[in-house]
Amino acid sequence: MANYSTNEFKAGLKIMQDGEPCAIVENEMVKPGKGQAFNRVRIRKLISGKVVEKTFKSGDSVEGADVIDIDLAYLYNDGEFWHFMNNETFEQIAADEKAVGDAVKWLVEQDVCTLTLWNGNPISVAPPNFVELEITETDPGLKGDTAGTGGKPATLSTGAVVRVPLFVQIGEVIKVDTRSGEYVSRVQK
Amino acid sequence: MQRSNAWQPSATLEVLRERAALLAKVRTFFAARDVLEVDTPVLSHYGVTDVHLQNLRTHLAGDPAPYFLQTSPEYAMKRLLAAGSGSIYQLGKVFRDDEQSPRHNPEFTLLEWYRVDYSAADLMQEIAALLQFTVGAPPTQTVRYQDLFIQQLGVDPLADDAVVALQQALSQQPGLAELVIREKHLDTLLDLAMAMVIEPRLDPEIPTFVTDYPASQAALAQLSQGDPRVAHRFELFYGGIELANGYQELTDATEQQQRFKRDREQRKASGKSDTPEDPRLLAALECGMPDCAGVALGFDRLLMVFLNKRHIGEVLPFAIDRA
Numbered sequence: 001m002a003n004y005s006t007n008e009f010k011a012g013l014k015i016m017q018d019g020e021p022c023a024i025v026e027n028e029m030v031k032p033g034k035g036q037a038f039n040r041v042r043i044r045k046l047i048s049g050k051v052v053e054k055t056f057k058s059g060d061s062v063e064g065a066d067v068i069d070i071d072l073a074y075l076y077n078d079g080e081f082w083h084f085m086n087n088e089t090f091e092q093i094a095a096d097e098k099a100v101g102d103a104v105k106w107l108v109e110q111d112v113c114t115l116t117l118w119n120g121n122p123i124s125v126a127p128p129n130f131v132e133l134e135i136t137e138t139d140p141g142l143k144g145d146t147a148g149t150g151g152k153p154a155t156l157s158t159g160a161v162v163r164v165p166l167f168v169q170i171g172e173v174i175k176v177d178t179r180s181g182e183y184v185s186r187v188q189k
Numbered sequence: 190m191q192r193s194n195a196w197q198p199s200a201t202l203e204v205l206r207e208r209a210a211l212l213a214k215v216r217t218f219f220a221a222r223d224v225l226e227v228d229t230p231v232l233s234h235y236g237v238t239d240v241h242l243q244n245l246r247t248h249l250a251g252d253p254a255p256y257f258l259q260t261s262p263e264y265a266m267k268r269l270l271a272a273g274s275g276s277i278y279q280l281g282k283v284f285r286d287d288e289q290s291p292r293h294n295p296e297f298t299l300l301e302w303y304r305v306d307y308s309a310a311d312l313m314q315e316i317a318a319l320l321q322f323t324v325g326a327p328p329t330q331t332v333r334y335q336d337l338f339i340q341q342l343g344v345d346p347l348a349d350d351a352v353v354a355l356q357q358a359l360s361q362q363p364g365l366a367e368l369v370i371r372e373k374h375l376d377t378l379l380d381l382a383m384a385m386v387i388e389p390r391l392d393p394e395i396p397t398f399v400t401d402y403p404a405s406q407a408a409l410a411q412l413s414q415g416d417p418r419v420a421h422r423f424e425l426f427y428g429g430i431e432l433a434n435g436y437q438e439l440t441d442a443t444e445q446q447q448r449f450k451r452d453r454e455q456r457k458a459s460g461k462s463d464t465p466e467d468p469r470l471l472a473a474l475e476c477g478m479p480d481c482a483g484v485a486l487g488f489d490r491l492l493m494v495f496l497n498k499r500h501i502g503e504v505l506p507f508a509i510d511r512a
Contacts, residue, residue, distance in 0.1 A: 030385060031290070032383055032384050032388075034408055035241055035406070037287075052364070054367065
């Protein structure tokens with residue numbers, strides 16, 4: 001993998017730090033008028049998800065990370081691995097529990113997810129921004145309440161729990177924003 | 190920024206009117222003090238040897254020799270001083286490669302001036318007056334570089350064990366440990382401490398002069414007679430920004446030539462492009478430059494502080510991404 005000099009640093013660049021692939025979140029040059037310049041960089045570790053701050057001497061170089069994002073359709077879970085397929089090449093990739101992480105509660109069959117691969121292996125899975133899931137459990141609410149005030153918890157078919165308006169019932173399919181984990185609307189079947 | 194908007198100015202028209210008013214105020218200030226305005230060339234046969242400055246280079250048709258866009262008008266202005274110009278100032282464009290950040294645009298406007306027979310202290314008083322006149326700044330305060338480091342980091346930057354002491358103090362700071370453990374160069378550690386730790390702690394409301402920089406950070410400043418470990422160099426910080434850098438100017442051609450040589454060796458060691466020393470500046474110094482103090486002040490940054498803007502693009506008609 002190529003090395004990158006600090007003057008190639010920009011948000012989104014993938015580099016190796018502490019033996020882990022990382023993405024640069026923010027890069028700022030700090031330079032005294034007559035002195036050495038530095039790059040103050042915020043990086044997100046792609047495996048642990050931790051965001052850390054590091055400082056580099058401008059002109060130094062760091063090892064790049066062979067990291068790519070690909071869009072794959074979710075197929076099924078075999079108890080140990082979650083399987084995804086490239087809809088064009090039909091090539092399949094299996095991601096383990098660590099890579100799937102919190103995305104597990106938003107995985108809907110045939111939905112296209114973004115997988116991050118490091119050296120060809122999945123390290124993280126991002127679900128689509130919106131998913132549609134059926135409610136499997138919730139308290140019977142007041143039928144007349146349409147203002148959506150207050151709300152109640154509802155368990156979805158994947159096990160995810162979201163707050164929904166009181167009028168939403170078991171068996172209904174709802175649209176959820178996976179970034180915030182919030183209810184968006186009911187889906188007409 | 191969207192491509193479709195890239196034709197539009199990066200500053201608002203209101204800010205550009207403030208910019209014009211500030212330029213006019215600076216000129217009024219110097220006219221009242223009988224300092225001559227000059228405009229020396231942006232394009233020159235020679236660049237700078239400063240280890241941490243990068244000239245932009247270009248070529249003229251039919252001439253194999255490179256030309257350099259000036260990183261500051263310093264050398265040309267010193268040649269005017271040697272020619273007997275008396276005190277002079279300049280408001281002009283300068284260019285520095287490899288410098289882009291919320292506070293850096295590769296092309297920017299520098300206000301640089303030289304006062305014949307002034308000491309660094311006299312010049313600092315005049316800068317305070319300029320700040321008061323142009324942007325209504327409060328009175329300035331002054332702190333010595335050594336005292337500032339002892340106050341803020343508990344490290345004496347002039348002590349023999351400064352490298353180890355700085356490594357220890359800086360490794361406590363978030364995000365710096367890995368870098369400082371490998372760094373053995375005193376000046377790099379001093380720059381790091383100043384830029385990342387000390388400068389952000391200076392009171393943004395009070396323009397602050399930091400004086401008596403270590404001799405190794407002197408560039409074109411005279412060394413102190415009383416304490417040759419430090420130089421007559423000062424910097425001004427205001428509004429959380431490094432605003433100006435000034436010297437009691439070095440007038441000794443031999444000493445200047447030695448510093449050029451040292452710079453070039455350091456550039457070579459760190460893999461940077463070699464720049465020949467400017468023989469015209471050296472010849473002018475040999476002929477005799479009057480005792481003087483000089484300062485370079487970032488005009489765009491002064492406007493940023495005045496208008497409380499966080500990005501230099503907000504005070505430029507077109508920042509580099511729209512130029």
